[in-house]
Amino acid sequence: MERRSETTDYRAPAVVVEDVHMGYTVRTSKPKGRSLPARVLNRLNLGTMEKVEALRGVSLMARQGEFIGVIGANGSGKSTLLRLIAGVERPDHGIILAQRQPTLLGVNAALQPALSGAANVRLGCLAMGMTPEQAESVKNEVVRLSALGDAINRPMGGYSSGMSSRLRFAIAVAARPKILLIDEALSTGDATFAARSEEAMNAMLSEAGTVFLVNHAAKVIQEMCDRAIWMHDGKVIMDGDAEEVAEKYRWWSWNVAQGELVTAQKLLEDAVEKGEMQEVRVVDDLALKDTDPRHARRGRTEVEEYRRPQTTWPGLDVPVERTFETDMLPVVTDVRLEQVPQPRRARDVLRN
Ligand SMILES: Nc1ncnc2c1ncn2[C@@H]1O[C@H](COP(=O)(O)OP(=O)(O)OP(=O)(O)O)[C@@H](O)[C@H]1O
Numbered sequence: 001m002e003r004r005s006e007t008t009d010y011r012a013p014a015v016v017v018e019d020v021h022m023g024y025t026v027r028t029s030k031p032k033g034r035s036l037p038a039r040v041l042n043r044l045n046l047g048t049m050e051k052v053e054a055l056r057g058v059s060l061m062a063r064q065g066e067f068i069g070v071i072g073a074n075g076s077g078k079s080t081l082l083r084l085i086a087g088v089e090r091p092d093h094g095i096i097l098a099q100r101q102p103t104l105l106g107v108n109a110a111l112q113p114a115l116s117g118a119a120n121v122r123l124g125c126l127a128m129g130m131t132p133e134q135a136e137s138v139k140n141e142v143v144r145l146s147a148l149g150d151a152i153n154r155p156m157g158g159y160s161s162g163m164s165s166r167l168r169f170a171i172a173v174a175a176r177p178k179i180l181l182i183d184e185a186l187s188t189g190d191a192t193f194a195a196r197s198e199e200a201m202n203a204m205l206s207e208a209g210t211v212f213l214v215n216h217a218a219k220v221i222q223e224m225c226d227r228a229i230w231m232h233d234g235k236v237i238m239d240g241d242a243e244e245v246a247e248k249y250r251w252w253s254w255n256v257a258q259g260e261l262v263t264a265q266k267l268l269e270d271a272v273e274k275g276e277m278q279e280v281r282v283v284d285d286l287a288l289k290d291t292d293p294r295h296a297r298r299g300r301t302e303v304e305e306y307r308r309p310q311t312t313w314p315g316l317d318v319p320v321e322r323t324f325e326t327d328m329l330p331v332v333t334d335v336r337l338e339q340v341p342q343p344r345r346a347r348d349v350l351r352n
Pocket of ligand 1: 024025026053054073074075078080081
């Protein structure tokens, strides 16, 4: 396999994730042993608390203009990773830096089911931070991209989930975010929308935007992305060319579905052995030294990138592939969510 270090990529970083861990404490009804207190809890059916490790040391660097697919089994940590990059939640441990505030599709533009698709376009654009004039100027383009036809004038509450996803996607892309995170299936069944969404995505990428796309279908990742990350059990187990990573994932998941668990396990081990892992280290970051990231100054950030063969990680010392000096800010938790208008206010905004 060709090592990516042989084709060094000099595009500047857009997102840096360094050794991120995230756990959730959840109530479980699993019986907790045979001791007296455990037996009492079991009998009362009260359950106990359990820690779920959603992310266990994830590191990666996304560059400007990269389209990265994120694949993996249910519960492998894909959505958690995107939520943390978006700043919706804060990691337990680790650093997340971004060149701009990332936009998580579906979260940033809270749409109203009682309003028509067209009215939601305006509302969504305003919620994404556009001025009323900007919202007006992109309206027709959003409607065209959503490919909803006459349905655009009907209340969104009556849309199928695929139709709502299209509208949210069209709004998010119209806002020309520098970093777009998509955590849902983009309908590929409809040729019109598939073609238009690809066209819109390409336009965004050509402006050096960065896109992360979570999708269970290896085919979608292969068709749309140039790089893919395979997550398993809270870790990145393979990171590289989308075609190659998605093919390995497809073969693994087919075997799991067929109940061929021994073969699936071998494929997983093979992916880990042959794959590479990107490691990054934030060497120096002026903004991080500020106590409140919301008011942090943009400063020089020095990031080192490593590519290590998985098998030798974490033992072997691999030379630093590249040191970037760039200006990035820690991702700010909930910055966009605070701007999402409430229903009453949403109508006021539309009347203006
Ligand atoms: N808010 C939460 N509270 C408790 N546990 C959570 C929460 N969010 C995620 N988890 C747990 O973290 C793990 C990773 O979940 P996550 O949703 O990130 O996986 P995923 O790869 O996106 O899964 P899927 O493909 O099913 O969407 C799972 O075990 C999940 O149950």
